[in-house]
Amino acid sequence: MNVIDTSRPPERAAAKVADFKPSLLLSENHHLCPGCGEPVAIRLILEVIQELNLTQNNVCILGHGCYGSFIMQMDVDSTLCLHGRGPAVATGMKRMRPDVAIWTLQGDGDMASEGLAEIMHTAARGENITCFMLNNGVFGDTGGQMTAASVVGQRTKNTIEGRDAAYHGNPIKVAEILANMDGTAYVARGSVHNAASINATRKLIRKAFLRPMHGHGLALMEILTMCPTGWFVPPGQGAEYMMESLGKVYGLGELKDVASETETVNP
Amino acid sequence: MSKMRLLDGSEAIAEAAIMAGMKFYAGYPIAPATELLEYFAAKLPTAGGVCINADTEIEAVNMALGAAQVGARAATGSCGQGLALKQEAIAEAALNETPLVVFNMARNQQDYFQATRGGGWGDYHTVTLAPKDLHEAVEHTHLAFHIADKYRVPVIFMGDNLIARTQMGTSLPVPELDPLPPKDWALDGKMGGTGKSRWIWTFGGGKAGNPGLGPDGYWRQIAEKFEHIARQEMRHEQGFCEDAETVVVAFGSGGKYVEYVVRELREEGYKVGYFRPITLWPFPGPALEAATRNARNIFVFELNAGQMIQDVMLSVEGRHRIKSIGGVSFDDSGLNIGPMMDARIIRERILAQLNGEPIRQLPISGMGAYL
Ligand SMILES: Cc1ncc(C[n+]2csc(CCOP(=O)(O)OP(=O)(O)O)c2C)c(N)n1
Ligand code: SF4
Ligand SMILES: [Mg+2]
Numbered sequence: 320m321n322v323i324d325t326s327r328p329p330e331r332a333a334a335k336v337a338d339f340k341p342s343l344l345l346s347e348n349h350h351l352c353p354g355c356g357e358p359v360a361i362r363l364i365l366e367v368i369q370e371l372n373l374t375q376n377n378v379c380i381l382g383h384g385c386y387g388s389f390i391m392q393m394d395v396d397s398t399l400c401l402h403g404r405g406p407a408v409a410t411g412m413k414r415m416r417p418d419v420a421i422w423t424l425q426g427d428g429d430m431a432s433e434g435l436a437e438i439m440h441t442a443a444r445g446e447n448i449t450c451f452m453l454n455n456g457v458f459g460d461t462g463g464q465m466t467a468a469s470v471v472g473q474r475t476k477n478t479i480e481g482r483d484a485a486y487h488g489n490p491i492k493v494a495e496i497l498a499n500m501d502g503t504a505y506v507a508r509g510s511v512h513n514a515a516s517i518n519a520t521r522k523l524i525r526k527a528f529l530r531p532m533h534g535h536g537l538a539l540m541e542i543l544t545m546c547p548t549g550w551f552v553p554p555g556q557g558a559e560y561m562m563e564s565l566g567k568v569y570g571l572g573e574l575k576d577v578a579s580e581t582e583t584v585n586p
Numbered sequence: 587m588s589k590m591r592l593l594d595g596s597e598a599i600a601e602a603a604i605m606a607g608m609k610f611y612a613g614y615p616i617a618p619a620t621e622l623l624e625y626f627a628a629k630l631p632t633a634g635g636v637c638i639n640a641d642t643e644i645e646a647v648n649m650a651l652g653a654a655q656v657g658a659r660a661a662t663g664s665c666g667q668g669l670a671l672k673q674e675a676i677a678e679a680a681l682n683e684t685p686l687v688v689f690n691m692a693r694n695q696q697d698y699f700q701a702t703r704g705g706g707w708g709d710y711h712t713v714t715l716a717p718k719d720l721h722e723a724v725e726h727t728h729l730a731f732h733i734a735d736k737y738r739v740p741v742i743f744m745g746d747n748l749i750a751r752t753q754m755g756t757s758l759p760v761p762e763l764d765p766l767p768p769k770d771w772a773l774d775g776k777m778g779g780t781g782k783s784r785w786i787w788t789f790g791g792g793k794a795g796n797p798g799l800g801p802d803g804y805w806r807q808i809a810e811k812f813e814h815i816a817r818q819e820m821r822h823e824q825g826f827c828e829d830a831e832t833v834v835v836a837f838g839s840g841g842k843y844v845e846y847v848v849r850e851l852r853e854e855g856y857k858v859g860y861f862r863p864i865t866l867w868p869f870p871g872p873a874l875e876a877a878t879r880n881a882r883n884i885f886v887f888e889l890n891a892g893q894m895i896q897d898v899m900l901s902v903e904g905r906h907r908i909k910s911i912g913g914v915s916f917d918d919s920g921l922n923i924g925p926m927m928d929a930r931i932i933r934e935r936i937l938a939q940l941n942g943e944p945i946r947q948l949p950i951s952g953m954g955a956y957l
Binding site for chain 1: 609610612636638640641642644645646648649650651652653654655656657658660674675678682773774775776777778779780781783784785786787788789791792793794795797
């Protein structure tokens with residue numbers, strides 16, 4: 320058992336939990352809004368990469384959305400590709416560098432709207448990559464318009480009275496679709512609305528990296544993230560609003576896992 | 587030297603690409619680029635590469651971008667219709683400095699604007715190589731990958747139906763090209779956590795703490811690079827221009843036909859010459875200007891309603907009588923090039939222009955098998 324050595328001063332000065340940053344973040348400053356869930360999700364992903372010893376063996380492909388600015392914050396070999404095309408770019412990369420962990424960072428607009436064809440075909444091919452969809456149910460970056468993932472009733476800039484299924488169509492549940500496809504190894508949905516969900520999501524992210532690395536196929540990891548700005552609610556109410564809207568439609572947990580628990584250890 | 591083989595253009599290009607070290611190809615079937623995809627599907631895996639039958643042209647070109655960004659020689663291919671879908675990604679490759687080869691097995695010559703003007707956003711150009719036959723196609727395949735790597739740019743290889751589908755004897759020679767710098771910019775995934783991680787990004791943003799030039803500075807740098815390429819990479823071929831009163835300008839297979847007709851007319855005493863741009867961008871304007879210094883007429887033969895003629899006009903600045911002797915020419919023969927790609931007709935058109943006679947319109951091919 321580890322015992323804290325009190326005979327010497329600690330190597331590091333005591334820090335507030337909030338000051339801690341994974342070493343793969345180059346800066347604690349980011350340009351996202353107060354109350355945004357995306358930095359929390361990205362931080363979790365970077366922590367898991369570190370945990371799995373993948374820091375010097377991974378490439379990130381970012382899509383177009385607020386998270387895209389993290390190309391500057393992450394100390395990771397990265398490209399910011401065309402809107403929606405991440406899984407295709409990742410395919411070319413993975414086929415040429417099968418030993419490198421290749422992951423995409425996309426939003427619901429990037430994946431469910433612009434890039435639905437790419438994610439579905441990439442899943443069907445069973446590419447051994449990890450795809451993250453940060454789902455806030457809006458195009459956050461362009462100011463909060465309806466995406467394919469906006470839920471029925473959701474107010475957005477172009478569904479002011481709420482998304483009307485008869486007029487605007489129904490939401491597309493990418494995770495549910497992919498879970499039913501051959502070629503996916505792991506499909507899960509997490510959230511970052513409170514401490515418990517953050518802890519749970521971190522465990523799911525771990526598996527989402529491990530399954531493709533073990534050659535089981537594509538992993539889709541959806542994470543519900545708060546977008547108070549795009550939802551027109553005060554930052555402090557984002558978490559609650561999210562679970563009342565998106566949370567009612569997008570159930571949390573694992574939707575598919577082809578591998579056994581024993582494979583959650585490092586390769 | 588390896589022995590001579592009788593190959594069609596598609597197979598020769600596929601072999602040359604593999605010899606050039608291409609490791610990744612993604613395509614989507616469309617005539618006359620389909621054979622290229624089929625050859626790569628058959629041959630690339632045994633050469634240690636990957637060929638993916640992509641689900642759209644958009645996916646194909648983005649896959650090739652990814653493969654190139656991690657350091658592999660990569661290509662995609664189609665004809666004009668498919669290239670239309672790839673434009674966004676070709677512009678992206680130009681702006682984020684990804685070396686990429688795009689085979690355009692064009693159906694005829696109506697894609698000149700598409701190749702040289704591009705349809706993506708931003709200040710960019712695409713180096714475009716237009717071989718006249720299979721032999722040059724083999725050389726240009728090597729050259730396309732070389733130029734792409736040398737400058738980190740997309741290069742369009744503009745073949746055509748005739749090149750793709752006619753056979754010639756070739757030993758698949760490998761041209762001698764300068765050594766290239768190492769791809770130390772490639773995203774191999776190894777720099778994470780070192781503080782020196784790499785980025786490939788159209789907006790030139792860099793990383794926190796080392797934020798790069800930003801879009802304004804980065805795009806100026808890209809624009810300067812294209813100016814530099816324009817000076818370095820102009821290529822052309824010309825014949826009998828020194829004393830020519832009339833110079834006929836044509837590219838690709840059309841250039842080969844024109845060369846044949848000009849030689850014929852020369853033997854008959856006509857003071858004609860030919861000029862063939864090999865790079866459509868950069869267009870060899872200064873060379874054309876020099877080659878036509880003593881000429882009165884410039885005739886432009888191209889199988890379209892008049893596209894390259896704009897570059898000709900820009901190059902010689904109105905000193906000549908510039909006339910189009912080409913036109914739209916398409917048929918359903920399987921070669922698609924239509925009735926105009928014919929030495930007798932080219933000859934007839936040159937002579938009509940010289941004598942100030944009207945150019946005979948060719949009968950319209952009609953829908954034929956398309957119906
Ligand atoms: C081809 C193209 N179309 C549109 C855009 C504009 N655009 C930039 S970000 C974005 C929204 C992305 O939404 P999402 O992926 O959900 O990310 P979020 O901002 O919500 O995190 C859009 C539509 C673009 N960059 N490229
Ligand atoms: S608009 Fe939404 S997703 Fe974008 S930074 Fe603000 S809160 Fe986050
Ligand atoms: Mg979104």
